[in-house]
Amino acid sequence: MAAIVGAPTETEALDAYSRAVVHAVEQVGPAVVSVMTGGVHRGRRGEARGGGSGVVIAPDGYVLTNSHVVGGAAQIEVVLPDGRRLPAQLVGADPHTDLAVVRVAAAGLLAATLGDSSRLRVGQLVIAIGNPLGFQATVTAGVISALGRTLRAQTGRLIDNVIQTDAALNPGNSGGPLVDSRGTVIGLNTAIIAFSQGLCFAIPVDTARWVAAQLIRDGRVRRAWLGITAEAAPLGREAVVRHRLAADRAVRVMEVVPGSPAERAGLRAGDVIVALDGTPIGSADDLQRALGPERIGVAVAIEALRGGERVPLQVTPAEAPAGV
Secondary structure, eight states: OOOOTTOOOHHHHHHHHHHHHHHHHHHHGGGEEEEEEESSBTTBOSSOOEEEEEEEEETTTEEEEOHHHHTTOSEEEEEOTTSOEEEEEEEEEETTTTEEEEEESOOSOOOOOBOOGGGOOTTOEEEEEEOGGGOTTEEEEEEEEEEEEEEEOTTSOEEEEEEEEOSOOOTTOTTOEEEETTSOEEEEEEEEOTTOSSOEEEEEHHHHHHHHHHHHHHSSOOOEEOOEEEEEEEOOHHHHHHTTOSOSEEEEEEEEOTTSHHHHHTOOTTOEEEEETTEEOOSHHHHHHHOOGGGTTOOEEEEEEETTEEEEEEEOOEEOOTTO
């Protein structure tokens, strides 16, 4: 069979792949650190110790990692690529997105370049860098298996637009960067599915950048809050047709917190929320997504069903209290 003119040989193709991985590691590897924790950890007393990875995002010592790596730790230590072990202070953590920022007293650190996760494509080459099981600067490569996944954080909230990859992760990779072939960070490795192969997840860098900025500025992430507990509720065909609803599911209010924005707006237990500012609400997760920080202090229209009748209400969400 005649060779195809201009087609790369197997060796050339492998070399191109290798060069892409090597370039990415050379660009980002010097900014990847090990994050060690000790003392009181996740509510336990004693000498409980944990660890993970992190990536330097600013030359003056700011390091991005996972909330579950540093949450509840009494002592945090960062090991730099040159071997220096420095105590770190927790700047802020956001368990709802499993992101945290710590800071070490160092200057002139090499910081990684943060990319743009909105431009990612399924099948794209990605490289995971971290310190799994104490092995520094471990590199694995793979592809983006899927985009737009949702992952439930330990708090129960959904993390949206999660990146699924088959780049192998191990305990200790948490908090390390997921990198593209240009050497820019496009995600932060956060989870693996136990007893599976090739199912690994990363928080998209667009989310990480937004959360990190709020943590550095305020020490917390602000979210809108209505003050209700709710659950998904199916709607009967009659209600859907009568009220010309876009979906056959909505959210039933189970409890209203006294003194909350929801109580002031007149929401009651038993009300069924079908829309918020015209956007259909089919689950508690839909309601969560609709209540972004831009809603704080801004009146929004709620459409609810009460006793079979459609009731328009207006509520002004407040900032969620700490721990909510």
